Amino acid sequence: MIQSQSIKSAVDLQQGLVELGAGAFYADAREPWLDRLLLLKKRSELTTLQFAKTRLIEGPTGQPEHLNLAKTPYIPFMLEVCDMEGVHIIGISACSRWGKTITGETKFLKHYAHGPSYNTLWYMQSEDDLKDYVDERVDWALRNHPMINEKINWQDPKNGRTRVQIGNSLALWRHASQKTLRGKAAPLIKVDEIDGMPRKIANAILTLVKNRQREFGSQRLAIFASHPDMAPMGGVWLIIADSQQHRWWWNCLACGQASSPCQDATMRMRWNVKKFLKLKDEMTREKLLDMVEQDTRLVCPHPECKAEFTNEDRLKMNATGAWLQNHQELGPKGEVIGEYIIRDQMGFVGHAFMSPWVNINKLARDWVAAKLTFDDTGDDTTLREENVKTLGERHEDPDGAGHVDDWKSVKARLRRNYLLKTVPPGVLFLTQFIDIQGGRFEVRVIGWDLAKRSWLIDAYAIKQWPVDVLGPNPMGAFQDIDPANRLSDWDIIEKAVLFQHYPMQQNMQMCMPIAKTIIDAVGEPGVTANARTWLANIMAREYTGEGQIIPPHLIQLIQNSNKKDGPELYGRPLVRQYADDAGMKKLAVDIRERMPLSHKIKFLIAKRMQIHDGAPGQMAIPANCPDRYVRELVSETLINDEWTPRGRNETWDGWVNCETARYCVMPDRPGLWVETPDWAKPVERSKIRAHTIEEGVEILTGDNSDQAGVSVWDRYRELNDKL
Numbered sequence: 171m172i173q174s175q176s177i178k179s180a181v182d183l184q185q186g187l188v189e190l191g192a193g194a195f196y197a198d199a200r201e202p203w204l205d206r207l208l209l210l211k212k213r214s215e216l217t218t219l220q221f222a223k224t225r226l227i228e229g230p231t232g233q234p235e236h237l238n239l240a241k242t243p244y245i246p247f248m249l250e251v252c253d254m255e256g257v258h259i260i261g262i263s264a265c266s267r268w269g270k271t272i273t274g275e276t277k278f279l280k281h282y283a284h285g286p287s288y289n290t291l292w293y294m295q296s297e298d299d300l301k302d303y304v305d306e307r308v309d310w311a312l313r314n315h316p317m318i319n320e321k322i323n324w325q326d327p328k329n330g331r332t333r334v335q336i337g338n339s340l341a342l343w344r345h346a347s348q349k350t351l352r353g354k355a356a357p358l359i360k361v362d363e364i365d366g367m368p369r370k371i372a373n374a375i376l377t378l379v380k381n382r383q384r385e386f387g388s389q390r391l392a393i394f395a396s397h398p399d400m401a402p403m404g405g406v407w408l409i410i411a412d413s414q415q416h417r418w419w420w421n422c423l424a425c426g427q428a429s430s431p432c433q434d435a436t437m438r439m440r441w442n443v444k445k446f447l448k449l450k451d452e453m454t455r456e457k458l459l460d461m462v463e464q465d466t467r468l469v470c471p472h473p474e475c476k477a478e479f480t481n482e483d484r485l486k487m488n489a490t491g492a493w494l495q496n497h498q499e500l501g502p503k504g505e506v507i508g509e510y511i512i513r514d515q516m517g518f519v520g521h522a523f524m525s526p527w528v529n530i531n532k533l534a535r536d537w538v539a540a541k542l543t544f545d546d547t548g549d550d551t552t553l554r555e556e557n558v559k560t561l562g563e564r565h566e567d568p569d570g571a572g573h574v575d576d577w578k579s580v581k582a583r584l585r586r587n588y589l590l591k592t593v594p595p596g597v598l599f600l601t602q603f604i605d606i607q608g609g610r611f612e613v614r615v616i617g618w619d620l621a622k623r624s625w626l627i628d629a630y631a632i633k634q635w636p637v638d639v640l641g642p643n644p645m646g647a648f649q650d651i652d653p654a655n656r657l658s659d660w661d662i663i664e665k666a667v668l669f670q671h672y673p674m675q676q677n678m679q680m681c682m683p684i685a686k687t688i689i690d691a692v693g694e695p696g697v698t699a700n701a702r703t704w705l706a707n708i709m710a711r712e713y714t715g716e717g718q719i720i721p722p723h724l725i726q727l728i729q730n731s732n733k734k735d736g737p738e739l740y741g742r743p744l745v746r747q748y749a750d751d752a753g754m755k756k757l758a759v760d761i762r763e764r765m766p767l768s769h770k771i772k773f774l775i776a777k778r779m780q781i782h783d784g785a786p787g788q789m790a791i792p793a794n795c796p797d798r799y800v801r802e803l804v805s806e807t808l809i810n811d812e813w814t815p816r817g818r819n820e821t822w823d824g825w826v827n828c829e830t831a832r833y834c835v836m837p838d839r840p841g842l843w844v845e846t847p848d849w850a851k852p853v854e855r856s857k858i859r860a861h862t863i864e865e866g867v868e869i870l871t872g873d874n875s876d877q878a879g880v881s882v883w884d885r886y887r888e889l890n891d892k893l
């Protein structure tokens with residue numbers, strides 16, 4: 171039937187084409203054909219992106235319109251990713267009015283229209299949302315794409331709003347519940363608003379998709395799109411965390427340097443609303459909001475630029491933007507530098523500033539209104555909605571206290587006028603923190619002045635140590651350290667860390683000692699007992715002419731408190747008589763342990779990371795500091811009043827705990843600096859005592875330098891760095 175009709179119409183068509191070509195019609199001959207020609211390709215060759223160029227959407231007056239991909243320059247690449255071999259899960263986190271459902275819809279419609287034909291499952295968070303979505307978008311799309319519509323028998327009573335047979339494929343729309351998840355799988359699954367589902371259901375869908383879809387082999391694909399309501403501990407954020415992540419970058423219209431509006435980007439473009447908030451006591455709420463709506467701009471984050479951009483400017487930047495994976499960079503002409511890595515799981519972090527359908531000035535007005543309400547009432551419900559739904563951001567501490575910037579911004583702000591392992595002018599004394607990890611000691615050394623300015627002096631790990639039994643040739647054999655299970659490994663701290671000295675930048679022959687060493691006595695089972703036993707043993711040591719006496723003030727054991735608040739920020743020195751908390755293993759002598767409120771100290775350090783221009787409290791890092799230490803410094807984010815690490819955080823931890831060390835030194839004692847105290851007084855390099863308890867390992871003295879001036883210790887360290 172259809173065939174005979176099309177033969178008949180083909181004759182008319184031929185005649186019509188001849189006339190069209192001859193200019194018998196008013197229409198441009200190319201106009202009706204460009205789109206259709208694409209469809210003449212073999213079906214398997216038609217990509218989702220090519221289909222998107224012919225896809226129709228309902229226009230404002232109900233007329234079919236083409237999807238305008240030029241408006242959403244971030245969509246095409248996502249459509250390409252849908253077709254990439256080896257990609258099976260896509261996570262998209264974004265705000266409302268961003269187009270986060272377009273990618274999945276287009277992929278599914280392409281398969282309905284042009285095949286290959288697959289069963290599809292669409293999940294939404296609730297029955298009502300599902301109904302609205304099907305009514306408003308899906309039903310229209312199925313009926314208005316002729317190649318889909320002709321495959322559907324609308325008379326079939328089994329076809330309805332949530333189940334449609336389209337040619338050979340069955341399409342099901344379900345709201346996610348325990349019941350609708352049971353026994354369900356399909357090669358193509360689309361899950362919308364996973365963060366709006368109860369946590370149990372959200373997790374069930376994740377697991378279902380990951381496990382059950384495998385049976386469909388290489389054709390399987392699941393697309394999750396959501397606001398990040400549950401971030402970072404659930405929902406779409408979990409999918410993104412495990413994926414090859416993409417963030418949208420663009421080049422500044424003024425300076426040409428790259429930045430990204432997306433959360434957690436390494437150089438982030440933000441808006442200037444903070445400056446308006448400072449005016450809230452000077453004008454009425456209405457006036458302030460008007461001003462916000464009028465004057466909000468995006469600001470280039472590069473310190474030497476700081477150019478401001480209007481709502482329209484940002485769309486210009488958007489047009490030349492690109493999705494970057496974390497290892498990639500955006501070149502001056504908007505070119506992507508570095509290869510894309512294709513992985514099973516691909517994640518996209520979007521932001522409202524990318525969307526053509528929003529106006530940042532109006533967004534700013536709403537956001538500031540929500541912030542003012544929070545300030546007045548302490549209720550952050552609206553602010554949370556604004557962050558998550560309107561901006562597409564993970565909701566963070568609304569006070570801005572505890573805010574930690576991206577690492578490149580922090581790096582740009584910190585002073586960097588000295589080299590690693592040297593003490594620059596201004597530093598009065600040194601502290602260090604040793605973090606006891608499974609197979610390593612992580613050491614961070616921080617210098618201080620009396621105005622709480624601080625300098626990262628050194629950062630290193632000890633993972634292996636010469637096997638003692640080999641005696642005088644310690645470079646020969648190394649073994650992994652195991653501080654939780656081998657008490658003797660703790661002696662390495664005495665041999666190699668406690669008595670480090672660092673040369674003064676202005677006179678490298680003079681070296682500054684460490685005033686205070688903080689050791690975190692918590693870790694794997696065994697760490698606490700070993701820490702206490704080791705410390706008690708050296709404290710109990712009697713001076714016999716061999717070995718050495720370690721002044722008790724040099725070392726402070728700590729166990730950071732789980733509490734969020736309390737009267738003693740840095741804890742009180744608590745007496746410990748036993749190695750174990752059960753009170754079975756008595757120590758050689760009593761020791762002291764502190765329980766600082768690290769939750770609160772972290773706010774101090776986060777605040778100091780914002781300080782610049784040499785003001786009191788400013789932090790500094792060496793000019794040659796590897797970027798990974800700066801990344802560690804911004805690793806923790808305050809979410810729902812919990813400091814949550816993303817990746818390694820040793821330098822952050824080191825700084826936070828050295829703040830406790832700074833306090834313990836009590837550098838503000840009156841008269842203390844009339845004459846520099848011994849624990850801060852630089853000594854001549856040649857006079858640094860060999861602080862060793864065993865002969866033959868005088869690794870800390872300058873005397874052991876070989877001819878190139880590299881000490882045995884430096885070589886140990888180099889070796890450990892490579893592990």
Ligand SMILES: [Zn+2]
Binds near residue numbers: 423425426477
């Ligand atoms: Zn700029």
